[in-house]
Amino acid sequence: MHLISRLRIVLTRIALKHLQFPVPLCLVGPDSALALCDTIAQAGIRRLLLITDGFLLQSGLLQPLQAQLLQHGVELEIFSDVEPDPGYELVLRGVEVMEHSQAEAVLAVGGGSSMDCAKAIVHTHANRCHPAKLTGLWLYALPRRHGLPLYAVPTTAGTGSEVTIAAVLSDKEAQTKKAIIDPKITPKMVALDARLTLNLPAFLTACTGMDALTHAIEASISTMATPETDQMARTACKLLLQHLPVAVTQGQQLQTRQQMLLASSLAGMAFTRAGVGYVHAFAHQLGALYQIPHGLANALLLPDVLELMLPACSRKLAALAENSGIGDAKMSAEQRSQCLIIHVRQLRCSLQIPSQIQQLCREDLPQIIRRAFAEAHGTYGVPRYLTYAEALQMLESLLPDRQQHQSEDRFSASSANSA
Ligand SMILES: [Fe+2]
Incomplete structure (x- = not known):
């Protein structure tokens, strides 16, 4: 399974070695x-x-x-x-x-x-x-x-x-x-x-910053990463985790804004070479279907996708955590990766970014998954391939409460009927 996708990634990696960026x-x-x-x-x-x-x-x-x-x-x-x-x-x-x-x-x-x-x-x-x-x-x-x-x-x-x-x-x-x-x-x-970014509203600063953080993390865990992209992605990740909360709450801080711009460009240089991953593949579908801003869509998806990727990239995530001062040396790679994911989840919450997608409709999920898989597989160096069931479960957790309750009701009703 996914043999062709893996082969395409291998060929892409070889081709990229000869491509001038x-x-x-x-x-x-x-x-x-x-x-x-x-x-x-x-x-x-x-x-x-x-x-x-x-x-x-x-x-x-x-x-x-x-x-x-x-x-x-x-x-x-x-x-x-x-x-x-x-x-x-x-x-x-x-x-x-x-x-x-x-x-x-x-x-x-x-x-x-x-x-x-x-x-x-x-x-x-x-x-x-x-x-x-x-x-x-x-x-x-x-x-x-x-x-x-x-x-x-x-x-x-x-x-x-x-x-x-x-x-x-x-x-x-x-x-x-x-x-x-x-x-x-x-x-x-x-x-x-940085002077041109001083007046960017807090929520836009938060969402665009989360986009940059997603670039840094996805480039880092990509199977197409190189030592150079790893270095850029880790530096970007550290800068973003450090400066994003300040940029959102104290937008007029010129030095903070400057560090954010630097980090964003570093993350850009990392992902233009190493590619992105499932977060972007799903975010693009949410943007195209519901016009959800790109950074917001990434922020909504990032922690959940990382949870699913963790078994195949714990060392990479742990290295990001270590470089950003998250967790401690006594932790296993899995534990330190979990610390990073929790940190990202808390950061999203502190930036007042929601954790559910109000526009998301249950009926659209199969189409979103199909298109996201078509975009990601064979194009992005994802650490592991998701199954349809895993993707469905992840998207269902992002459904607005009313639809989650509806589905629970439906589930209860069908369980009752079958019982
Ligand atoms: Fe992006």
């Missing part, structure tokens, strides 16, 4: 976004397409960047239609704007949606095809064209998209998510500027 040049620190604007101008770029979302544009947060670019004589075209979970139609609209703008480069400013959308727009524009044709795991091997230089400034510490080779898009018609995976879409240069 570009690492963008990162400018780090408060006001580094302004320094990035200087660098763009110094590169001789005179027409720039700024890709962002409407809220961010109207908030005035980008005004210093716009002023800096204009001062250098860089003309700006703005595409600010980005919305959460960007789909193909949005990408095509962005491509149209890009064509008319005659831009020489692109600057993406925003959360994961803005960066993924910008990556997809640049790649679609360069390859003159529908974005759906660019999605898929092995397509980077095809002779795709390089797009315009892409610069990125994340305004959330979560997706790590500024350093990854992936752009996740929603296939709205099929109610699923697809990814463009290609080293050519990695941004050329990035600014990790």
